[in-house]
Amino acid sequence: AGKSKVDDEVLDNLEEVLVTSDVGIETTLRIIKRIEERVSRDKYMGTSELNAILKEEVAALLAQNNTGEMLDFSNPSDKKPYVIMVVGVNGVGKTTTIGKLAYQFKKAGKSVYLGAADTFRAAAVEQLVIWGERVGVPVVKQQMGSDPASVAFDTLSSAKANDADVIIIDTAGRLHNKVNLMNELTKIKNVMQKVIPDAPHEVLLVLDGSTGQNAFEQARQFTKATEVTALAITKLDGTAKGGVVIGISDQFKIPVHYIGLGEGMEDLQVFAKDEFVESLFK
């Protein structure tokens, strides 16, 4: 036989789990609808089968090409140097994520250059320099207040001249509703192309895992300004679940590449869809 309808109580409970994980009401209702449709079609036997269906439907919304196996720090791409530009709103963990990525690439035998293009926030350059020292990779910098595009240009030039494998450019945190600051990002990106025509190869948008529905607007606006190609979700070592990324990944078709799980050098993982979905239901 099997059941073709999910109990209201189960659906209510599911709604609560998803909403309190920051999935958002719209995406939550979509997920519930998908499950109801699927169940009316396929039927299910017992709770464990229903749970499996549920997780499958949630995972299906996370954009493709982001299975762990495809991201390899020892061979990030056939581009050399491979240029990653890191963007996001204030305080989400951009600089820290760069430190962690540099550590991973270096460990995988790659030569890495960092560019301190946050020339605005107090001691942002020093912070990246300390990460550079920790990991043992060079940091290209200029004075505070100098043109970030010029720092990016310098970084690409010297990394290229030194035959580097990976370049990661830090940028100042900025709220996505500030038009001038968003235009500045577009400019930084364009200037890079004077040195390496197809750079940046990756624009990594960093989202704070404790952020709520505003992350949607962040993804929308940063994508407009810089064509974001990948997401990193930080601070998932806390109690926040980062569920908003499900709707974002689905709507903008941007894969999640990394998650941040702490403040240390090693606290970065390649995103694993199933584990992430599993963690929502814990």
Place this chain on the structure above:
Amino acid sequence: MFENLSERLERSFKILKGQGSITEINVAETLKDIRKALIDADVNYKVAKTFTDEVKEKALGQDVLTSLQPGQLMVKIVHDELARLMGGTTVDVNIKANPAIILMSGLQGSGKTTFSGKLASMLKSKRGKNPLLVACDIYRPAAIDQLKVLGEQIGVPVYAEIGNKDAVEIAKNAVKFAKQNNHDLVIVDTAGRLAIDEQMMKEIAAVKAAIQPHETLFVVDSMTGQDAVNTAKEFNDRLDFDGVVLTKLDGDTRGGAALSIRTVVTKPIKFVGTGEKMDALDTFHPERMADRILGM
């Protein structure tokens, strides 16, 4: 993505026009809409539920449906209730003692260091204080430098002990230093920490016990989602803080966390951060916050 709440409610009320006053049955759909709007604004799931239940009690029996724009009337009920919950008597920051000691707390990246600078600058220029900033973040790379740069910008000295890895000791020494050097205000910046990080929560509790601050502030990012309640509750259980600072309101977040936090810890929101610059702070306006949550 959001539809203005009053438009949404206007629509659901159209169906009900002519039914007289609000009853359990005819208000159900409307309340669902309100609840959705609150969740869209990042109000905590449970808080939103409780809130709509209370609004229902207020609305039942009211002659809303014969009014010309019942949706707007309902929005007003919701708005006023939101403002009431987030408001109450405004409590000033406690700087009467000499030296008055203020301790910052909060998650990583919420804006503690920036706010420490802003508050020092404001109390210096508007209240004639002679502040001392204290760098008790011994973990984050360049945290001390960051505070020093800000201190320089606003002309406030920064107390730091390079190499000392004991935040409690630094804080105690700083208070001693302040007393010896005629600083009537001490603002202690601390490292960001997760509420579930037992060791770090113990550290800040020990700092608090050692220096007995007159004001402990919980600094929270206004973009925070559902987890705001857990964090606020945990920090409050450990620190019994006196007030909340809501940062990054210059963005376009709806800021529902403000309501969630107020509801779970019943501590006043004392300041808001409205930018990265040292003068970008404001006092909290519950009416404006209610507008914002409702997308008005």
